[in-house]
Amino acid sequence: MAKTAYPLDKVYGLLEPGPVLLLTTADATGRPDVMTLSWHTMLEFEPPLVGCVVSARNRSHALLRESRQGVINIPTADLADKVVACGNSSGRTTDKFTAFGLTARAATQVAPPLIDDCFASLECRVADLQMVERYELFVLEVVAAWVDADVANPRTLHHRGYGRFMVAGETIELPSAMR
Amino acid sequence: MAKTAYPLDKVYGLLEPGPVLLLTTADATGRPDVMTLSWHTMLEFEPPLVGCVVSARNRSHALLRESRQGVINIPTADLADKVVACGNSSGRTTDKFTAFGLTARAATQVAPPLIDDCFASLECRVADLQMVERYELFVLEVVAAWVDADVANPRTLHHRGYGRFMVAGETIELPSAMR
Numbered sequence: 001m002a003k004t005a006y007p008l009d010k011v012y013g014l015l016e017p018g019p020v021l022l023l024t025t026a027d028a029t030g031r032p033d034v035m036t037l038s039w040h041t042m043l044e045f046e047p048p049l050v051g052c053v054v055s056a057r058n059r060s061h062a063l064l065r066e067s068r069q070g071v072i073n074i075p076t077a078d079l080a081d082k083v084v085a086c087g088n089s090s091g092r093t094t095d096k097f098t099a100f101g102l103t104a105r106a107a108t109q110v111a112p113p114l115i116d117d118c119f120a121s122l123e124c125r126v127a128d129l130q131m132v133e134r135y136e137l138f139v140l141e142v143v144a145a146w147v148d149a150d151v152a153n154p155r156t157l158h159h160r161g162y163g164r165f166m167v168a169g170e171t172i173e174l175p176s177a178m179r
Numbered sequence: 180m181a182k183t184a185y186p187l188d189k190v191y192g193l194l195e196p197g198p199v200l201l202l203t204t205a206d207a208t209g210r211p212d213v214m215t216l217s218w219h220t221m222l223e224f225e226p227p228l229v230g231c232v233v234s235a236r237n238r239s240h241a242l243l244r245e246s247r248q249g250v251i252n253i254p255t256a257d258l259a260d261k262v263v264a265c266g267n268s269s270g271r272t273t274d275k276f277t278a279f280g281l282t283a284r285a286a287t288q289v290a291p292p293l294i295d296d297c298f299a300s301l302e303c304r305v306a307d308l309q310m311v312e313r314y315e316l317f318v319l320e321v322v323a324a325w326v327d328a329d330v331a332n333p334r335t336l337h338h339r340g341y342g343r344f345m346v347a348g349e350t351i352e353l354p355s356a357m358r
Contacts, residue, residue, distance in 0.1 A: 010340070016217045017337035017345050018197010036357065038195045041220035041230060043314045051220060051230065051316070080353055087357040131310060135222045137230070139314075153345070158196035158337070161189070163355025166196050166332070169348025174259055176342025178215065178266040 001116055006145035011048040012179075014074060014120050014147070015040065017168065019156035020083055022073040023052065024104075025063035026112040032104055033091035034115065035060040036083050038159040040072075045179070048142040049127060055136050059091040064138055068126040069110040072140070073118035077155040077167045082117075084163060109143050119151040180295055185324035190227040191358075193253060193299050193326070194219065196347065198335035199262055201252040202231065203283075204242035205291040211283055212270035213252075213294065214239040215262050217338040224358070227321040228306060234315050238270040243317055247305040248289040251319070252297035256334040256346045261296075263342060288322050298330040 006014075021040060026032045039053035050072065054061045064070050075083050082100045089096060097104055104113035107123045114121035123146075128139035158166040185193075200219060205211045218232035229251065233240045243249050254262050261279045268275060276283055283292035286302045293300035302325075307318035337345040 013338075013340035013343075016197070017339060018195070039221045041232065041316075042218045043232060043316065049314075051314075053220065053222060077351070080351065084353045084355045084357070088355060128313075134307075135228075135230075135318075137220075137222065155348075156345075158347070159192075159357070160196060160350065161192035162358060163353045164192075164350055165353065166335075166350050167348045168337070169334075169346045171339065171343055171345050172256070172259065174263045174342045174344065176263045176267060178263070178338070178342065179340060 001119060001148045003146040003148050006147040008048055008142060008145060009046045011122060011142050011145050012042045012045055015042055015050060017156065018158055019074050020159050022075055022083065022086060022115055022118060023060060024071040024073060024112040024115060025060045026067060027063055030111060032097055032113050033059055033063060034086050034096050034102065036087035043139060050140045050142065052138050052140055053136050054138055061136065064126060065129065065132065067111060069112055070124050070140060071107055071110060071112045071114055072122040072124055073115040074120040074156060075118045077157055079117055080157060080165060083157060114146060119148045119154050121146045180298060180327045182325040182327050185326040187227055187321060187324060188225045190301060190321050190324050191221045191224055194221055194229060196335065197337055198253050199338050201254055201262065201265060201294055201297060202239060203250040203252060203291040203294060204239045205246060206242055209290060211276055211292050212238055212242060213265050213275050213281065215266035222318060229319045229321065231317050231319055232315050233317055240315065243305060244308065244311065246290060248291055249303050249319060250286055250289060250291045250293055251301040251303055252294040253299040253333065253335060254297045256336055258296055259336060259344060262336060293325060298327045298333050300325045
């Protein structure tokens with residue numbers, strides 16, 4: 001996808017609607033892994049801070065903790081099968097990029113790759129580990145953002161549980177001062 | 180709305196898609212307030228723990244901190260005007276329930292009221308304040324949940340910034356082991 005750099009102060013608008021994410025990480029040799037996650041929240045506008053719950057049952061937990069780097073990728077509905085496949089498998093036994101046909105592209109500031117198939121990718125550094133022990137909550141700082149500018153109303157996926165996903169519908173606009 | 184008690188272990192499916200929420204609180208005299216928020220994440224399945232960012236600029240921040248109680252209400256698109264009105268005003272100068280025609284209904288376990296106009300309401304107690312100072316992040320435990328069982332695919336609102344809201348679209352189902 002043809003992505004361009006995206007202003008960091010606008011990143012919250014990508015994550016606030018609550019899309020399912022594909023989080024990429026990498027081990028010390030640079031070999032990438034990817035997991036599906038839905039438990040995340042914006043914590044600060046700029047620099048954008050994102051809280052992501054990554055269970056210690058996922059290999060990504062250790063990779064994130066060790067490397068302190070990750071990339072948040074936002075998939076759309078055309079990738080639903082791959083999103084579920086990533087969520088139903090483990091990087092301990094599966095090379096998910098190869099197995100599910102995901103396209104890795106080098107990031108600019110971190111080691112884990114962007115997923116080129118996703119319309120948006122956010123390069124992140126781990127900013128705070130203090131809530132990991134209690135809640136498995138990592139605070140990530142977005143240091144670079146890439147978005148396909150042609151996708152104005154992305155058909156993002158929103159998990160309702162056990163493989164049921166709401167697909168983003170129409171966008172409405174109301175006079176609001178709320179950022 | 181005709182709401183029935185909802186199993187606590189299914190609450191995550193209501194919040195995971197990332198809907199805009201109306202959070203009700205109450206002062207010491209029982210007078211309710213309400214705010215609009217979009218920065219939240221599930222932190223635990225059961226008992227359900229929800230992390231909510233409530234800025235100290237909002238009156239609700241102090242009310243939540245003092246009373247340690249709140250109700251998370253989930254509005255649908257028919258309430259969009261009221262959601263925005265709540266977000267653009269302050270309980271310091273406006274009685275939002277009266278001004279915007281919201282219907283308060285007594286909760287069973289906490290002092291702040293449910294918003295009867297919302298299809299789902301989650302009675303909460305503040306479980307952890309340790310992340311409030313750094314991130315304005317309150318951890319709420321859901322102690323009772325009420326849902327209109329007739330609303331299978333709620334047309335929830337998902338904020339894209341500055342009054343642009345994505346409205347929940349179709350629901351798709353895929354074979355998944357992901358809870």
